[in-house]
Amino acid sequence: MEGRTDELVATIYAALLGETSWQSFLDELNGASPGALSTLFFHDMRANAGAMAYVSGSEGREKALGDYESYYSNLNPWMRKVAVTPIGRGIIGEAIVSRDEFNRSEYYNDYIRRNGLETGLGLTLHRDNACYFLLSTLTDDKDVDRNLARADTLTQIAPHLKRAFRYYRSxxxxxxxxxxxxxxxxxxxxxxxxxxxxxxxxxxxxxxxxxxxxxxxxxxxxxxxxxxxxxxxxxxxxxxxxxxxxxxxxxxxxxxxxxxxxxxxxxxxxxxxxxxxxxxxxxxxxxxxxxxxxxxxxxxxxxxxxxxxxxxxxxxxxxxxxxxxxxxxxxxxxxxxxxxxxxxxxxxxxxxxxxxxxxxxx
Structure with a gap:
């Protein structure tokens, strides 16, 4: 994902203009992290549940996506603390929940690890009352420095994604x-x-x-x-x-x-x-x-x-x-x-x- 900020920003505006799709944007983002799973999704804090609007990297993981929406979204420890994460700043999972605590969770052992993944990074794009709209990448790469660099890329493209929300809601x-x-x-x-x-x-x-x-x-x-x-x-x-x-x-x-x-x-x-x-x-x-x-x-x-x-x-x-x-x-x-x-x-x-x-x- 590193070094691809300009290309991602260009794809955001191409999607806004209808020259490409938001699926193409997410595919480009996910392509920088082999084996990753990226999603544009929302989480409703009132219902303590979420659902995915766009998914990239789901090949072979179709059942996992259904499992998340029907069960594991309620157990996601990151979402329990999303209200205290800043809007518009990319952040790695370890900055929200410690690695030790995360490794003990049912979400990690029965969902993340079972699907060949280890950790994640994400970005809160918009908040509507108690509903949060996010961009997330789950990855098998546990290297903190590499994931921090990926999160920094999310921070750089965040203003352009927030502009998309303002336009669509105008x-x-x-x-x-x-x-x-x-x-x-x-x-x-x-x-x-x-x-x-x-x-x-x-x-x-x-x-x-x-x-x-x-x-x-x-x-x-x-x-x-x-x-x-x-x-x-x-x-x-x-x-x-x-x-x-x-x-x-x-x-x-x-x-x-x-x-x-x-x-x-x-x-x-x-x-x-x-x-x-x-x-x-x-x-x-x-x-x-x-x-x-x-x-x-x-x-x-x-x-x-x-x-x-x-x-x-x-x-x-x-x-x-x-x-x-x-x-x-x-x-x-x-x-x-x-x-x-x-x-x-x-x-x-x-x-x-x-x-x-x-x-x-x-």
Whole structure:
């Protein structure tokens, strides 16, 4: 890993620009340590559990990855002390837990050592409340000096990875999704409020803004975060942001109060790891007369956020060229997403998509 900082930084920005993938970045990082296992993963301190978004060096270790998520993440002694490790600084395992203590742990004896590894180094990239997002390399190399040099490389690339988090969590990155949600809310007259995983409002329809101003059934607390008066609604909303949920499919949850639904936007691994989940709150009238929206039609067929944008554009009479232009992507990308929509909805043409949306609306 030593001496490859410039190449790694270049790959980070290439991934941000879509010229390569984040998997390629992780493969390049892992390639500098033969036999290593590198991951981009998160650990939720509240649930004391974690999961991996990207993995490199997993050949022959597929079962080990499943074992980690289902059992050993709860026993990882490094994660128990992650809250006291600085964000943005590479650190070796021995600086968190002494070698003697680590060697006595079940995590080392039954997981690390059994998979041909000895120690690790890592980097905390981002913290979202009690959830930590990290970059980690497990290695069979116990040489402290070499691992310190590798950790120093992580420190040098950390500012660029943190910039990636800032971009993916910015309004600019989410603009297309937010415009879609706002358009659906305004067209239907529903109170629609889009919330990020910090429970902050990132977009609201006109009716949604009126609901927030009235504070009933939902408003903002003194910190500017969404707060329902009903505790069950608050609990249901917070559950939608669980990072362990299957995140690549748009998901509808019927809230425990008539006339209200929560929609968690689905997306790729990039969205789930870097951008974090977003949830749309749909509020109907007091009688629960909440008509299905395009978002719910899309969710009922498991469309991703990008596919939902295409679906909405087709129903709204836009051409593939117009959808591509507004989304800032190539026409071929929209065509590929449209093919996926056909498969998921059982349709074969754009006219079928419009009929599908109209039929469900009736």
């Amino acid at each position: 309004g600019e990155f989410h603009a297309a999704a937010l415009d879609l949600g706002e358009g659906v809310g305004d067209a239907s007259g529903l109170g629609l409020i889009v919330v990020n995983d910090d429970l902050r409002v990132v977009r609201a329809s006109a009716a949604g803004q009126q609901v927030l101003a009235a504070g009933e059934p939902v408003g903002l607390d003194v910190m500017g975060r969404i707060r329902f008066q009903d505790r069950d609604l608050q609990t249901s909303l917070q559950a939608m942001f669980n990072h362990g949920r299957s995140g690549q499919t748009t998901e509808v949850t019927y809230a425990p109060q008539p006339g209200m639904r929560f929609i968690r936007f689905g997306g790729s691994r990039v969205l789930q790891f870097f951008a974090g989940p977003m949830v749309a709150i749909l509020i109907g009238d007091a009688r629960g007369n909440l008509k299905p929206t395009l978002l719910e039609v899309a969710a009922s067929h498991g469309l991703s956020l990008a596919e939902t944008r295409v679906f909405s554009g087709i129903v709204g009479g836009q051409s593939i060229t117009e959808i591509a232009r507004s989304a800032g992507v190539k026409r071929e990308t929209i065509r590929s997403q449209l093919k996926s929509i056909f498969t998921k909805t059982g349709t074969t043409s754009q006219k079928d998509i419009i009929r599908l949306a109209a039929g469900i609306s009736r």
